[in-house]
Amino acid sequence: MKKIAAIVLASAAMISTAFAxxxxxxxxxxxxxxxxxxxxxGEVFTxxxxxxxxxxxxxxxxxVVFTDGTTEATEVSAVQ
Structure with missing residues (x-):
């Protein structure tokens, strides 16, 4: 059961990264x-x-980190 939970969590992390x-x-x-x-x-992010x-x-x-295919910014950070 622990292995299944670990696989599900790892898969979810990879999927969220793949769509950013x-x-x-x-x-x-x-x-x-x-x-x-x-x-x-000229790009505008919400x-x-x-x-x-x-x-x-x-x-x-x-x-700017955004949801792929949208202009929704999930993170905006200053670059040094």
Whole structure:
């Protein structure tokens, strides 16, 4: 039973990773009212529930992790 649970957990982790995209860019604008971040490339990402943009503002270089096939950002972090 423990082996089955371990396999299920490992499979779930791989599936969630397989459906995530990642991009790096410079923030053009942050809109707190609509919970969106626009990159200078023109791409706009909507923040998933619970994503906090601490210290992210226009001009910040960021890495955006998003749900593949959507523009829902599951993580936005500053790149040093």
């Amino acid at each position: 995209g990642e991009i790096q860019g410079v923030v053009k604008a942050v809109d707190a009212d609509t919970a969106t971040v626009e990159l200078e490339s 923040l998933a529930e619970g994503v906090v943009l601490q210290g992210i503002e226009a001009g910040t270089t960021v890495k």
